[in-house]
Amino acid sequence: MNKTVLLEVKDKIGYITINRPEALNALSSQVLKDLNEVLDTVEASQEIQVVIVTGAGEKSFVAGADIKEMDTMTPTEAFEYMTYANDTFSKLANLRQPSIAAINGYALGGGMELALSTDIRLGHEKILLGFPEVTLGIIPGFAGTQRMSRLIGASKAKELILTARNVKADEALSLGIINHLVPVDQLLEEAEKLAKSILKNAPLAVEKAKHVITVGVELPLQHAIRLETEAEALLFSTEDKVEGMRAFVEKRKAVFNKK
Ligand code: DAK
Numbered sequence: 689m690n691k692t693v694l695l696e697v698k699d700k701i702g703y704i705t706i707n708r709p710e711a712l713n714a715l716s717s718q719v720l721k722d723l724n725e726v727l728d729t730v731e732a733s734q735e736i737q738v739v740i741v742t743g744a745g746e747k748s749f750v751a752g753a754d755i756k757e758m759d760t761m762t763p764t765e766a767f768e769y770m771t772y773a774n775d776t777f778s779k780l781a782n783l784r785q786p787s788i789a790a791i792n793g794y795a796l797g798g799g800m801e802l803a804l805s806t807d808i809r810l811g812h813e814k815i816l817l818g819f820p821e822v823t824l825g826i827i828p829g830f831a832g833t834q835r836m837s838r839l840i841g842a843s844k845a846k847e848l849i850l851t852a853r854n855v856k857a858d859e860a861l862s863l864g865i866i867n868h869l870v871p872v873d874q875l876l877e878e879a880e881k882l883a884k885s886i887l888k889n890a891p892l893a894v895e896k897a898k899h900v901i902t903v904g905v906e907l908p909l910q911h912a913i914r915l916e917t918e919a920e921a922l923l924f925s926t927e928d929k930v931e932g933m934r935a936f937v938e939k940r941k942a943v944f945n946k947k
Contacts, residue, residue, distance in 0.1 A: 709745030750799030818854035
């Protein structure tokens with residue numbers, strides 16, 4: 689059987705591809721299991737410094753949780769499935785490395801929630817995003833109610849979730865769901881450009897900045913500021929901080945060693 693989630697590593701970028709194009713990359717329990725394992729590999733990798741997440745095929749990023757599989761689930765099975773999916777998506781959100789979603793088509797339900805678990809989202813002109821869950825008699829179950837509200841505000845999130853209205857690229861951009869809207873044939877290239885503009889910076893500083901923002905936005909401001917202060921002080925112990933500042937003084941490009 690083909691792997692339902694692929695990981696390719698090139699030039700410090702980890703490419704994660706949800707690979708079930710025959711079902712528009714719907715999230716079966718096998719996909720979630722494979723994704724979970726791939727994320728463990730990424731977290732442990734010394735080579736990967738940025739992650740790009742996308743879907744296989746031309747049409748779809750991820751068309752949601754696997755409806756055919758959910759159809760027969762008991763409440764207990766649904767609870768286990770959802771808990772596992774949420775652990776997996778949180779693993780993505782909390783990865784050491786920054787992540788970029790290259791949304792290449794439908795991002796519906798669980799697909800939208802997968803994209804929301806990345807740090808930065810790019811989409812092309814033909815994407816369609818939304819939460820169809822209430823049309824199926826359920827609600828977003830992979831943290832979509834929470835992550836979308838935190839991203840675009842509770843009122844706009846409620847409108848999208850309660851109406852189940854799909855959103856096209858330009859609206860997704862204006863709502864702030866995607867950071868950039870790019871031409872269809874340049875999606876991956878633009879995601880790589882973004883990845884490279886992160887890769888040129890000090891890797892430990894990038895990791896710390898991500899961590900402080902991800903954790904800090906959930907904390908009271910004073911605690912979050914303290915977290916930032918401690919992270920900054922720790923970075924003062926790194927060779928890359930010495931190199932970065934020395935390179936500035938010497939008017940040359942810094943060479944970082946992740947130390
Ligand atoms: N699940 C399973 N199969 C799917 C699928 C999905 N979400 N989406 C598409 N497919 C399959 C189709 O069944 C079809 O397979 P065959 O019938 O050919 O075997 C194949 O992919 C191609 O799809 P279509 O023929 O439908 O392609 P079209 O271009 O005509 O339409 C579409 C594309 C994206 C508009 C349409 O496929 C569609 O409406 N798909 C479903 C979108 C959707 O409603 N997604 C689910 C969102 S709800 C929870 C767990 C999870 C969740 C909540 C709670 N608990 C456990 C409590 C979250 C749920 C969701 O994600």
